[in-house]
Amino acid sequence: MSPPAQHELAQFNISTLRAPLDHPDIADFVAGLTVVNGLADRSPGFVWRLQGDDGDLTSVRPYEDERVIVNLSVWADVAALRDFAYRSAHLDFLRRRGEWFEPMVGETLVAWWAPIGHRPSIDEAKLRLALLNERGPSPDAFGVRRPFPPPG
Numbered sequence: 001m002s003p004p005a006q007h008e009l010a011q012f013n014i015s016t017l018r019a020p021l022d023h024p025d026i027a028d029f030v031a032g033l034t035v036v037n038g039l040a041d042r043s044p045g046f047v048w049r050l051q052g053d054d055g056d057l058t059s060v061r062p063y064e065d066e067r068v069i070v071n072l073s074v075w076a077d078v079a080a081l082r083d084f085a086y087r088s089a090h091l092d093f094l095r096r097r098g099e100w101f102e103p104m105v106g107e108t109l110v111a112w113w114a115p116i117g118h119r120p121s122i123d124e125a126k127l128r129l130a131l132l133n134e135r136g137p138s139p140d141a142f143g144v145r146r147p148f149p150p151p152g
Contacts, residue, residue, distance in 0.1 A: 007113040007150040008047055009075045012125035014109075016102040017067045021058055029093070029100040033058070036090055040073065043088065045080020048119055049073035062122045067102070072125050074114065078147045081111070085144075106133040110141050113150045 019025045033056045040046055050072040052059040058069055075081040084090055110129040114120060120128075132141035139148040 005076070005150070006116060006152060008116055008118075009077055009081055009111055009147075010072070010114040010118075010120045010125070010128075011075065011081055011109065011111045011144070012070065012072045012120070012129055014063070014068050014070050014104070014129065015097070015100075016065065016104055017069060018100055018102055020067075026100055028096070030058075032093055036093055039089055040084055043080065043084040045076035046084065047074040047076060050119075050122070060122065062126060070122065070125070072120060072122065074119065077150075078111070078144055081144060107143065109143060111144050111147060112141055113139070113148075 017026060021030055037049070037056055040049060050057055050060075057071055060070060061068065062070060073081075075084075085094065107129065110125070110132045112128050128141045131138070132143070135141075137143060137146060137148070139151070142148050
């Protein structure tokens with residue numbers, strides 16, 4: 001019998017909108033936010049996501065470029081996040097990301113292991129993404145395609 005998990009997977013991702021959220025070209029993305037967030041909330045292994053007053057994070061703009069929107073969530077493990085991202089209706093939205101978002105330079109998603117119960121802040125997440133882009137993958141900041149194992 002393996003010991004109980006002591007860490008959860010935190011993930012942060014950013015995207016640069018092609019147009020403002022109220023633009024018709026982005027309407028399908030905006031309409032899908034409630035559906036995708038609800039799907040995440042009900043997914044096995046989902047733990048938590050940072051939300052604004054509107055139930056998503058589109059109102060939070062922590063970068064100088066106001067077109068950059070963010071997502072910050074915590075999952076039980078890498079498999080749970082992958083299942084949601086690539087084996088659910090979320091994949092339909094991923095396939096359409098080129099319609100709604102500009103290509104970005106560097107990594108746009110970072111993951112790291114957080115102690116169970118820790119809820120990362122936007123500032124912590126931004127630092128993790130910067131670390132990944134400056135130094136490459138490490139146990140402190142990595143991608144989900146080649147994750148590092150949890151500490152211990």
